[in-house]
Amino acid sequence: QVQLVESGGxxxxxxxxxxxxCVASVSxxxxxxxxxxxxxxxxxxxxxxNMHKSGVRNFGGSVKGRFAIFRDNVKNTVDLQxxxxxxxxxxxxxxxxxxxxxxxxxxxxxxxxxxS
Numbered sequence: 837q838v839q840l841v842e843s844g845g846x847x848x849x850x851x852x853x854x855x856x857x858c859v860a861s862v863s864x865x866x867x868x869x870x871x872x873x874x875x876x877x878x879x880x881x882x883x884x885x886n887m888h889k890s891g892v893r894n895f896g897g898s899v900k901g902r903f904a905i906f907r908d909n910v911k912n913t914v915d916l917q918x919x920x921x922x923x924x925x926x927x928x929x930x931x932x933x934x935x936x937x938x939x940x941x942x943x944x945x946x947x948x949x950x951x952s
Contacts, residue, residue, distance in 0.1 A: 838862050838941040840931040845946030848921055852950070856916040858931030858943055863912060865889070869934045870907050870914040874927035874948075884929065885916060886937075898924065921950045 839861035848854050856872065864870055871886025871894075885895045885905040893905055904917040914931065926949050932939035 838933050840933060840941055840943035842931045842943045842946040845948045847949045849952050850922050850950055852921055853919045854948060856929055856946060858914045860912040865909045867933050871932045872916045872929055873932055874929045876927040923950050926950050
């Protein structure tokens with residue numbers, strides 16, 4: 837069983853930046869995909885970004901060029917750097933881990949609110 841704990845959410849003004857961090861309870865060296873999803877009220881959960889153990893990164897269309905994902909297999913962490921945030925980025929952000937593209941494990945979520 838893999839436990840994922842997120843941190844770093846909060847309130848930020850439009851145009852601002854925020855960094856989310858997720859730490860896993862086990863080594864992620866052999867975990868193929870580590871990533872982040874988000875879910876806004878009334879919407880489906882969507883991929884924000886994930887990173888394969890090979891180093892390949894994938895991003896949701898709305899965050900390309902603004903967000904970055906970092907994976908540390910020594911610290912067992914995956915971070916999401918979010919820049920130039922806007923109101924549409926407001927959501928509950930979930931850390932994920934999985935063997936395949938579809939996550940097998942989820943964190944409890946951390947809230948990100950973009951508002952002036």
